[in-house]
Amino acid sequence: MRGEDKTRVRAQVMDRCVGRWSVSAQACERILEDTLHEERKRLETAPDNALSAAQRARYDALQGVLIRGDAAAQRAALVEVVGAFFDDVVGHFDPRVHALATRLLPVALNGLLRTLSPLRLLDMVVGGSQARLGDQLVLSGHLDDLRALAQRGTIVLTPTHASNLDSVLLGYALHQLGLPPFTYGAGLNLFANPLLGFFMHNLGAYRVDRRKQARLYKDVLKTYAGVSIEQGYHNLFFPGGTRCRSGAVEHKVKLGLLGMGLDAYLHNLRAGRPRPDVFVVPCTLNYQLVLEAETLIRDHLAEQGKSRFIIDDDESTQPKRILDFFTRLFSLESRIHLVIGQPLDVFGNPVTPTGLSLDPRGRVIDRQRYLFIDGVPTSDPQRDAEYTRELGQRITAAWAADTVLQSTQLVSATLWAHLRASNPDLDLYRLLRTGGQGSQVDLVAFYPLLESTLAQCQGLADAGRLRLDPLLRQGDPMAILNDALAHFAVYHTRPALRRRGERLEHVDRHLILYYAHRLRGYDVVPRHVWR
Amino acid sequence: MNATSSTVPSVLVLGGGAFGTALAHILATQQRPVRLWVRRPEVAEAINREHCNATYLPGHALAPTLRATADLAEAVPQAQVLLLAIPSRHFRATARAVGDHLQGHQLVVHVTKGLEQESWLRMSQVLAEECCARKIGVLSGPNLADELMRGQPAGALIASNYDEVSLAMQQLFAGSSLRLYRGRDLIGTEVAGAFKNIVALAAGAVDALGLGANAKALLLTRGLSEMARLGVALGGDVMTFGGLAGIGDLMATCTSPLSRNYQVGQRLARGESLAAISAAMPHVAEGVWATRAVHAQARALGLDLSIVSAIHAFLYEGWSLPDVLQRLSSRPSGEELATMPTH
Numbered sequence: 105m106r107g108e109d110k111t112r113v114r115a116q117v118m119d120r121c122v123g124r125w126s127v128s129a130q131a132c133e134r135i136l137e138d139t140l141h142e143e144r145k146r147l148e149t150a151p152d153n154a155l156s157a158a159q160r161a162r163y164d165a166l167q168g169v170l171i172r173g174d175a176a177a178q179r180a181a182l183v184e185v186v187g188a189f190f191d192d193v194v195g196h197f198d199p200r201v202h203a204l205a206t207r208l209l210p211v212a213l214n215g216l217l218r219t220l221s222p223l224r225l226l227d228m229v230v231g232g233s234q235a236r237l238g239d240q241l242v243l244s245g246h247l248d249d250l251r252a253l254a255q256r257g258t259i260v261l262t263p264t265h266a267s268n269l270d271s272v273l274l275g276y277a278l279h280q281l282g283l284p285p286f287t288y289g290a291g292l293n294l295f296a297n298p299l300l301g302f303f304m305h306n307l308g309a310y311r312v313d314r315r316k317q318a319r320l321y322k323d324v325l326k327t328y329a330g331v332s333i334e335q336g337y338h339n340l341f342f343p344g345g346t347r348c349r350s351g352a353v354e355h356k357v358k359l360g361l362l363g364m365g366l367d368a369y370l371h372n373l374r375a376g377r378p379r380p381d382v383f384v385v386p387c388t389l390n391y392q393l394v395l396e397a398e399t400l401i402r403d404h405l406a407e408q409g410k411s412r413f414i415i416d417d418d419e420s421t422q423p424k425r426i427l428d429f430f431t432r433l434f435s436l437e438s439r440i441h442l443v444i445g446q447p448l449d450v451f452g453n454p455v456t457p458t459g460l461s462l463d464p465r466g467r468v469i470d471r472q473r474y475l476f477i478d479g480v481p482t483s484d485p486q487r488d489a490e491y492t493r494e495l496g497q498r499i500t501a502a503w504a505a506d507t508v509l510q511s512t513q514l515v516s517a518t519l520w521a522h523l524r525a526s527n528p529d530l531d532l533y534r535l536l537r538t539g540g541q542g543s544q545v546d547l548v549a550f551y552p553l554l555e556s557t558l559a560q561c562q563g564l565a566d567a568g569r570l571r572l573d574p575l576l577r578q579g580d581p582m583a584i585l586n587d588a589l590a591h592f593a594v595y596h597t598r599p600a601l602r603r604r605g606e607r608l609e610h611v612d613r614h615l616i617l618y619y620a621h622r623l624r625g626y627d628v629v630p631r632h633v634w635r
Numbered sequence: 636m637n638a639t640s641s642t643v644p645s646v647l648v649l650g651g652g653a654f655g656t657a658l659a660h661i662l663a664t665q666q667r668p669v670r671l672w673v674r675r676p677e678v679a680e681a682i683n684r685e686h687c688n689a690t691y692l693p694g695h696a697l698a699p700t701l702r703a704t705a706d707l708a709e710a711v712p713q714a715q716v717l718l719l720a721i722p723s724r725h726f727r728a729t730a731r732a733v734g735d736h737l738q739g740h741q742l743v744v745h746v747t748k749g750l751e752q753e754s755w756l757r758m759s760q761v762l763a764e765e766c767c768a769r770k771i772g773v774l775s776g777p778n779l780a781d782e783l784m785r786g787q788p789a790g791a792l793i794a795s796n797y798d799e800v801s802l803a804m805q806q807l808f809a810g811s812s813l814r815l816y817r818g819r820d821l822i823g824t825e826v827a828g829a830f831k832n833i834v835a836l837a838a839g840a841v842d843a844l845g846l847g848a849n850a851k852a853l854l855l856t857r858g859l860s861e862m863a864r865l866g867v868a869l870g871g872d873v874m875t876f877g878g879l880a881g882i883g884d885l886m887a888t889c890t891s892p893l894s895r896n897y898q899v900g901q902r903l904a905r906g907e908s909l910a911a912i913s914a915a916m917p918h919v920a921e922g923v924w925a926t927r928a929v930h931a932q933a934r935a936l937g938l939d940l941s942i943v944s945a946i947h948a949f950l951y952e953g954w955s956l957p958d959v960l961q962r963l964s965s966r967p968s969g970e971e972l973a974t975m976p977t978h
Contacts, residue, residue, distance in 0.1 A: 451739070451769065463767035465734060474739035474769065477799075478642065486798045487770070493796075494769065 109335050114190055116331045121186045121323055122179070129175040132182055135320050139185055140166055142318035150315075162188070189324040193289075193310050240433065243277055245444035245506060250385055252457040253447050254283055257381030258333050260365045261286055262499050264354055264388045264507075265342040267395045268294060268420035271309070274340060274389070277442050287332050288340035289325060289361075293421070314346075322360070330364035333382055334371050343499055349404035351397065351621035353388075353507050355500050362499075363492040366450040370488075373472055373481040383455055384495060386445035386502035390573075392438045392510045392591050394618075395419050395429045401618035405536070432594040439573065441508035451491050452498035509561055509622065510573040515588035516600060516619035518557040519545065519610060521629040532635060536613045544607040554581045560628045570626060643667060644742070644803055647714035649729060651678055651703065653691040653780035654746055655720025661783060661811050663698035671703040672710050679703035695784040711736035716744065716803060718774075719758075723749030723829075723924060727761050734766030742800045743768040744793070748775060748828035748884075749921040750928040757825040772800040773821055775828040776879040777887030779894060783813060790814040792880040794824040816879060823871025827862055827881045831888050832896040832922030833929060834858035837946055838889035839900020840956065854942065855889055861940040865929065868936050896922035903949075904956060926950055941966055 125135040143163055150156045169181045253259060263274060271290060278286060289312040312325060333339055343357035365382045372380030394400070399418035419425040433440075446454050449471045453461040461471040474491065475481040527540030558579065564570040565577075575587055585608075592599040592615075600615035601608055610616055624634050648659040651673035662669040673679050682688060682703040687696055704710050711717065711733055721729045726747055737743070743766070747758045756764075759771050776791030783789055793804040793815045801817040808815050818824065834855065841851050862885075863876040875881055888894045899920040902912050909923065930947040933940045945963050948954040954962070 453767070463734060463737075464764050465731065465766070467734065467767070469767045470738055476740040484799060490796050491769065 286340040333368035351618035357496040390441040390508040445502040452495040511588040513622035520620035524633040644715035650720035663701035676705040719745040730765035794818040823875030826866035830862040835896035836900035839897040840904035843904035
């Protein structure tokens with residue numbers, strides 16, 4: 105964020121958050137009590153350092169204000185807490201570092217991932233080597249529309265979220281498209297990562313501390329995102345929230361942050377801003393192998409529905425793993441597909457490259473009328489939440505249709521369905537643990553199953569409900585299996601499966617399930633196989 | 636807290652059938668700004684000239700202030716609320732035509748109790764496919780048009796995900812003989828509306844055959860259970876089926892000789908053919924269409940709905956009435972509540 109904008113944004117965020125929570129003395133007191141309670145709970149497990157000590161002191165003082173202070177003192181405390189939260193979120197931004205990071209990014213990703221030596225990295229930057237990431241990250245979909253709309257309004261890019269590499273790759277892709285860095289909220293743990301942190305911090309990321317559960321903190325985060333959109337900063341939201349644990353295409357989105365697009369549009373209209381439009385662009389990232397797959401599926405299975413909200417010890421925190429991941433993917437010429445979806449307005453209607461909203465029959469509509477009450481754009485929280493819920497549904501539908509299925513997922517889904525069918529009496533966990541009857545599958549029996557699953561996926565692709573990697577489109581089951589085996593052999597601690605003569609051995613069934621989950625929700629394999 | 640308009644919204648009722656005309660009449664009687672759209676200009680002229688709808692509501696005088704039109708392009712943009720009372724068979728085409736003139740601020744409510752034949756879609760889903768409307772609602776309940784025209788008291792549910800829709804509808808009908816209750820369960824309300832017409836066919840037959848009050852109560856109760864099972868399987872709220880749009884509508888439709896579907900069931904039981912009945916009735920018996928859609932949908936969902944299956948067998952599979960009754964009575968009965976959806 106530009107320095108001059110930061111001051112203005114801070115003032116607006118302060119104004120809105122403080123205004124919202126100080127409509128009455130009671131509202132102010134309640135939100136401060138909630139903040140005190142949540143923050144003290146967080147600080148109980150925070151490391152003992154100067155920062156924690158300062159925060160504890162701050163909340164001790166706040167407690168004093170809550171006990172003894174009058175309404176004016178409590179409002180002053182609210183201003184102070186909101187200001188502190190804002191500064192936590194936005195951090196210290198240096199435009200010069202930002203410029204350097206932007207220049208570094210295209211080549212540095214490759215450099216970083218090839219070697220951990222800063223000297224080598226510098227060498228590559230100076231040498232201007234455009235290494236191979238550009239070849240392996242395949243961009244497709246509505247690229248031109250995204251570029252065109254970024255000139256006409258503010259973009260909210262809404263990608264799927266599988267890996268901590270997502271934001272880095274998205275940053276790279278946006279640069280390739282000639283777009284400026286997008287503002288986005290990244291988990292605090294990513295800032296601590298020596299490799300990712302540098303880029304996070306300097307490519308428009310603001311800090312989200314997921315340990316902070318206070319409503320006021322979340323309100324500051326949301327409001328900051330909204331105000332930055334109003335100021336014309338393109339934003340990147342991960343509507344699914346944290347990384348998807350199961351490996352499936354996400355089908356639920358969090359609506360709080362997503363709704364800030366509509367909120368910003370409404371504010372822009374009411375303020376009569378010259379470029380009021382906000383466009384939401386769904387996008388999918390598709391990996392043959394996922395850096396953190398082992399940790400994510402373990403977490404998913406450990407307590408289904410009670411996954412750890414924060415994982416700070418996974419593969420993405422180990423530079424060596426990131427290095428291995430990329431160098432090995434590169435060695436296979438593996439493709440990472442990034443698909444830019446059909447741009448939408450904040451109500452979920454498709455938008456033309458010239459910025460016009462269309463109804464389901466392709467007729468041009470005047471989108472601001474969705475916000476009219478008595479002919480004037482007006483806020484109605486219940487209505488607007490419902491619009492955002494519908495937008496969320498359209499985003500998840502776009503994700504499903506723009507998912508690019510690859511060999512590892514197709515092979516895993518076929519194998520998993522076969523394992524379930526062969527062991528009908530075993531529950532999911534027992535099958536995962538034991539592998540059921542025998543740990544090997546005859547290839548002669550497997551190929552027809554693979555062909556059948558592929559044929560169904562081709563049917564979905566023909567209907568526009570799924571995309572296929574070029575290798576899958578070619579339709580040679582032997583080549584597809586070999587590609588999957590080659591991928592599984594190079595990166596994970598143990599391969600998900602491997603070939604033993606004319607048989608297929610399932611080695612890490614957790615990973616098989618993780619990659620198989622990509623087809624969950626498409627009705628390609630019977631639903632019961634996932635339970 | 637949500638924002639609402641400060642003025643009484645203007646209404647366009649689409650569809651000059653019995654229910655659409657009755658709703659327009661009630662609103663006109665309440666001095667609401669309302670117009671009635673009908674497909675044929677001569678019908679619009681007749682209504683404006685004679686203040687009655689001779690085809691669908693013979694013998695009832697319409698409010699003299701109620702004006703009819705056949706000009707969609709002129710009428711749609713002027714209305715803030717559109718009330719669609721169009722048979723399910725013509726619903727998509729009308730929604731598409733309305734969509735040519737619609738904008739996103741307008742509220743669209745339908746009162747159609749049926750499902751689309753080929754797609755099994757509910758009418759709100761058809762609307763979402765055919766026009767830009769988001770603020771969509773459904774009005775449903777025990778609302779026999781003849782009684783509404785007489786000003787007799789009645790109640791209905793207005794269900795919408797948008798409070799703006801349900802509040803505006805309550806405001807419009809406030810003070811009239813039709814009392815509206817708000818709800819959020821669009822799916823359950825639409826499923827109930829379509830399903831009750833199927834049970835009404837059977838109820839007419841049960842009465843015509845003189846099977847008695849016990850048999851009728853058995854039919855209605857088990858019919859309600861099947862209705863709720865389908866509704867919940869499609870994402871509806873089981874509580875809706877205990878309300879006006881569920882059991883309320885079922886009671887009126889299955890006990891009143893004014894009900895079209897009930898009449899069709901009676902005549903079928905007396906040996907008349909469906910073709911002959913349809914040819915002689917100006918009204919649409921939605922239950923006949925809904926049976927097909929619901930039967931197919933239940934099968935796809937793996938639901939065993941015995942009453943629907945029995946009516947389907949009679950209407951479309953050539954079974955005789957005694958065979959159908961025999962089939963129903965020979966089924967294992969099991970636990971009564973075992974098949975009820977849990978909340």
